[in-house]
Amino acid sequence: MTATKKISFHIDGQLCEADDGRTILQVARANNIAIPTLCYMEGLTPWGGCRLCIVEIEGSPKIVPACTTPAVAGTKIITKSDRLHNLRKATLELLFSERNHICPMCQYNKGDCGLQHQGYVHGIDSIRYPYLFPALPVDVSAKYFGMDHNRCILCGRCVRACDEIEGAHTLDVASRGIRNRVIVDMNQTFAESSTCTQCGACVTSCPTGTLFDKAAAFRGPLASCQQVFTTCTECPIGCGLRVFTKENRIVNVWGDPNSPVNRGHLCVKGRYETWAEPRERILTPLVRKNGALQKATWVEALDTIRKAAKAAKKTEKALLVLPRLTNETAKTIIGLAGKIDRVGMHVATNEAALCAQPDYTADALTKLQDADAIIIIGAQPSRDQGVLAARIRTTVRKKGAKLLIFHARKTNLDQFADVRANVVSLESKLWKRVAATLAGVKRPAVVYGSNAMTPIGVTVLEQLIKILETNQGGQAPLLIGLTAGSNSLALAGAGLEAVEEVGPWLDAKPLKFLHIVAGDAPDGGLQVMEENGVPAALPQIDCVVVQAAYQSHLTDLAKVVLPAAIWCEKSGTITNFEGRQLKLTPVLPLHGEAREDAAILESVFA
Amino acid sequence: MKKTTATKPAKKPVRKPAAAATPPAPAKVRVATMWLSGCSGCHMSFLDLDERIVELVKLVDILYSPIVDVKEIPDVDVGIVEGCVNNNEQEHELKKLRSRCKVLIALGDCAVTGNIPGLRNQFTLKDCLLRAYEQTESTKISCIPNDPVVPVLNAKARPLQEFVKVDLSIPGCPPDADTIWYALTELLAGRMPQWTEKNLRYD
Numbered sequence: 001m002t003a004t005k006k007i008s009f010h011i012d013g014q015l016c017e018a019d020d021g022r023t024i025l026q027v028a029r030a031n032n033i034a035i036p037t038l039c040y041m042e043g044l045t046p047w048g049g050c051r052l053c054i055v056e057i058e059g060s061p062k063i064v065p066a067c068t069t070p071a072v073a074g075t076k077i078i079t080k081s082d083r084l085h086n087l088r089k090a091t092l093e094l095l096f097s098e099r100n101h102i103c104p105m106c107q108y109n110k111g112d113c114g115l116q117h118q119g120y121v122h123g124i125d126s127i128r129y130p131y132l133f134p135a136l137p138v139d140v141s142a143k144y145f146g147m148d149h150n151r152c153i154l155c156g157r158c159v160r161a162c163d164e165i166e167g168a169h170t171l172d173v174a175s176r177g178i179r180n181r182v183i184v185d186m187n188q189t190f191a192e193s194s195t196c197t198q199c200g201a202c203v204t205s206c207p208t209g210t211l212f213d214k215a216a217a218f219r220g221p222l223a224s225c226q227q228v229f230t231t232c233t234e235c236p237i238g239c240g241l242r243v244f245t246k247e248n249r250i251v252n253v254w255g256d257p258n259s260p261v262n263r264g265h266l267c268v269k270g271r272y273e274t275w276a277e278p279r280e281r282i283l284t285p286l287v288r289k290n291g292a293l294q295k296a297t298w299v300e301a302l303d304t305i306r307k308a309a310k311a312a313k314k315t316e317k318a319l320l321v322l323p324r325l326t327n328e329t330a331k332t333i334i335g336l337a338g339k340i341d342r343v344g345m346h347v348a349t350n351e352a353a354l355c356a357q358p359d360y361t362a363d364a365l366t367k368l369q370d371a372d373a374i375i376i377i378g379a380q381p382s383r384d385q386g387v388l389a390a391r392i393r394t395t396v397r398k399k400g401a402k403l404l405i406f407h408a409r410k411t412n413l414d415q416f417a418d419v420r421a422n423v424v425s426l427e428s429k430l431w432k433r434v435a436a437t438l439a440g441v442k443r444p445a446v447v448y449g450s451n452a453m454t455p456i457g458v459t460v461l462e463q464l465i466k467i468l469e470t471n472q473g474g475q476a477p478l479l480i481g482l483t484a485g486s487n488s489l490a491l492a493g494a495g496l497e498a499v500e501e502v503g504p505w506l507d508a509k510p511l512k513f514l515h516i517v518a519g520d521a522p523d524g525g526l527q528v529m530e531e532n533g534v535p536a537a538l539p540q541i542d543c544v545v546v547q548a549a550y551q552s553h554l555t556d557l558a559k560v561v562l563p564a565a566i567w568c569e570k571s572g573t574i575t576n577f578e579g580r581q582l583k584l585t586p587v588l589p590l591h592g593e594a595r596e597d598a599a600i601l602e603s604v605f606a
Numbered sequence: 607m608k609k610t611t612a613t614k615p616a617k618k619p620v621r622k623p624a625a626a627a628t629p630p631a632p633a634k635v636r637v638a639t640m641w642l643s644g645c646s647g648c649h650m651s652f653l654d655l656d657e658r659i660v661e662l663v664k665l666v667d668i669l670y671s672p673i674v675d676v677k678e679i680p681d682v683d684v685g686i687v688e689g690c691v692n693n694n695e696q697e698h699e700l701k702k703l704r705s706r707c708k709v710l711i712a713l714g715d716c717a718v719t720g721n722i723p724g725l726r727n728q729f730t731l732k733d734c735l736l737r738a739y740e741q742t743e744s745t746k747i748s749c750i751p752n753d754p755v756v757p758v759l760n761a762k763a764r765p766l767q768e769f770v771k772v773d774l775s776i777p778g779c780p781p782d783a784d785t786i787w788y789a790l791t792e793l794l795a796g797r798m799p800q801w802t803e804k805n806l807r808y809d
Contacts, residue, residue, distance in 0.1 A: 096719075100724075100725075100727075100728065102715075102719070102721055102722070102724070102725065103715070103779070103808035103809040104715060104721060104722065104779035104808075104809045105722065105725075106809070116808055116809075119806070119808065120802075120803040120806045120807075120808075121803050123800070123801045123802060123803075123806065124801075124806075125718070125774075125775040125776070125777055125801045125806065126712065126718045126719075126765070126767055126772065126775035126777070127719070127767075128767075130764075130768055131719070131720060131724070131727075131764070131765070131768075133720070133724060133727035133728065133762055134728070135728040135729070136728070
């Protein structure tokens with residue numbers, strides 16, 4: 001790479017220095033010179049569509065958009081003049097008159113709207129043009145967000161975010177002139193869309209109330225909310241969250257733009273599922289009396305537990321946790337080891353092998369974007385690790401990286417794959433194709449999940465690595481291991497035994513007391529447990545204590561249920577798949593009588 | 607489409623100028639306020655001036671208003687209009703006021719943008735009437751009013767400036783009492799209010 005040349009030029013009489021090739025807007029922003037924008041958004045390709053950032057260049061009769069015009073050495077840029085002000089004002093008035101911008105009843109409401117803000121800045125009190133009052137539809141068919149075309153200014157930020165950040169390119173612009181409109185797929189609704197991943201990046205990027213989160217609509221401006229930054233615990237990626245709260249309620253959850261992991265992007269799990277979903281929270285301890293779970297005090301519940309625990313020998317007691325705990329809770333559990341015979345961490349099938357050799361790849365997400373071939377084996381990032389899937393999609397679509405997928409289940413990444421096969425169906429013919437596809441590849445990345453840990457999966461993985469290593473002269477490819485559990489690797493590293501088949505684990509010794517830490521897993525982690533026949537084993541145990549935040553079939557089977565904290569109430573750290581220690585900050589105080597995991601475990605086993 | 611060109615600025619008032627005639631006490635500014643298609647919230651916000659109204663009436667005479675029992679619009683200095691133009695009667699009244707006032711103020715979002723009454727503009731007038739008078743769940747005897755004395759709805763609800771020249775717009779739904787106070791005191795001091803980021807509100 002050649003060293004970039006420095007250039008200097010004037011903006012509003014101020015001498016500015018910048019790298020050659022920077023746009024006028026970038027330099028102006030870096031020098032704290034305000035230029036109004038609507039369609040410009042950091043991190044997206046400049047579009048030059050809204051014409052608010054127009055500037056004058058001394059000596060030139062033309063006005064140019066600052067966001068797309070590179071700065072030229074020696075020029076004198078004017079960003080504020082009566083001519084520019086009047087042009088910007090006229091542009092804004094045309095935007096206001098074109099669609100139905102009815103601020104008092106906008107779902108976005110007060111303070112967050114870019115169009116409204118620019119109207120204020122430019123002193124617009126009324127519109128000189130007749131209003132068009134077009135009849136435009138509202139699409140609220142998506143589960144978590146809606147699109148109201150009445151508010152749209154066609155800035156194209158959603159289109160670019162969908163294409164460049166999520167890589168889905170669900171949104172685009174159709175028709176010409178006054179009929180211009182943002183559409184979903186082939187002019188369908190969000191519900192009909194086959195490509196929308198519901199990541200909500202379009203909503204975050206929308207400067208008006210066009211795209212809005214249903215759960216946040218009409219709940220006041222985000223500008224007036226408190227913001228807390230914490231970490232998502234839904235998968236091992238560990239995305240930074242920016243949580244907006246008001247009066248001890250979550251108003252919205254966006255990605256933390258300063259997080260080195262996700263850089264502001266989220267998937268549907270972190271963005272919506274954790275808070276916009278109706279889930280029945282357990283608020284008080286519950287104790288089974290006369291066959292039914294009934295509300296009880298902590299003292300009562302703990303008494304019941306202690307009595308049952310006393311009746312059981314040490315060898316008859318076990319603790320089963322889900323891999324969603326913080327590192328600190330793991331330490332507490334290790335400290336309690338003397339009081340319980342068996343402590344197990346319930347992981348997905350084949351995941352124990354991943355946990356046995358924790359394989360953190362530093363800066364995996366950044367390195368992945370430089371890869372020229374991505375191989376996914378035994379993992380399903382588009383379902384389980386949405387932000388990683390977005391990176392894979394953009395790398396494949398924008399940078400032309402090759403994509404090879406070896407997985408039994410179909411995913412929405414398949415459409416971009418050069419080779420797509422089931423691990424077990426790999427034959428010599430296919431291997432030839434794989435080798436041909438990988439020929440000449442210089443920076444390959446292998447993303448493997450727990451399903452790659454089956455005997456055949458391991459063979460395939462080894463074979464692939466061998467091909468890649470011979471391709472690039474013995475150099476190992478970038479290996480990215482993914483677990484299903486959010487914090488499995490670190491918890492296993494702390495000394496928790498990874499248990500895949502819980503049934504046999506429970507049956508190994510006669511059991512009288514079982515404590516399950518389900519935490520804030522939506523179904524109590526039951527889906528995985530059901531596969532292993534756990535529910536069937538539970539009625540045989542005298543006392544089953546479930547520590548969970550949400551009601552589920554698992555809590556229905558318990559003798560005592562203890563209310564646990566959820567993601568936004570936890571503190572501590574988790575370790576993501578890159579080996580980063582990420583901090584959890586409590587966003588809200590503990591709801592009801594819920595307590596943090598470690599505190600509950602201490603009071604149960606102390 | 608309706609004619610949207612503004613009518614000519616106010617004609618010279620027919621009334622004899624009072625200001626010159628009474629030198630000892632300066633003549634009060636004559637004000638009319640009008641309520642077209644709006645919710646009266648802007649008038650409420652005007653009343654929200656609270657004790658400042660006492661200050662105001664020292665300088666101002668309110669001669670015509672929903673809160674003044676006068677049928678005919680007199681000649682005034684300032685006309686303040688809340689709400690947008692929805693039917694032929696309102697259009698007529700607005701034009702009459704414009705011809706009898708020197709300064710016309712559009713007060714609130716309905717007068718300035720069409721706002722909530724303008725929501726019906728997305729539908730045809732026929733659909734609106736059917737929904738209101740026939741299809742509403744509580745309707746027992748359905749009949750779209752057709753008496754000749756009932757004003758006829760315009761095809762679209764439109765803001766004031768599409769009918770007459772508006773001298774000052776005060777947006778807001780409703781505008782704050784403080785904003786109204788600022789605008790009126792500035793006008794009384796002989797200045798035009800300046801809208802900036804700080805005092806402009808559309809919601």
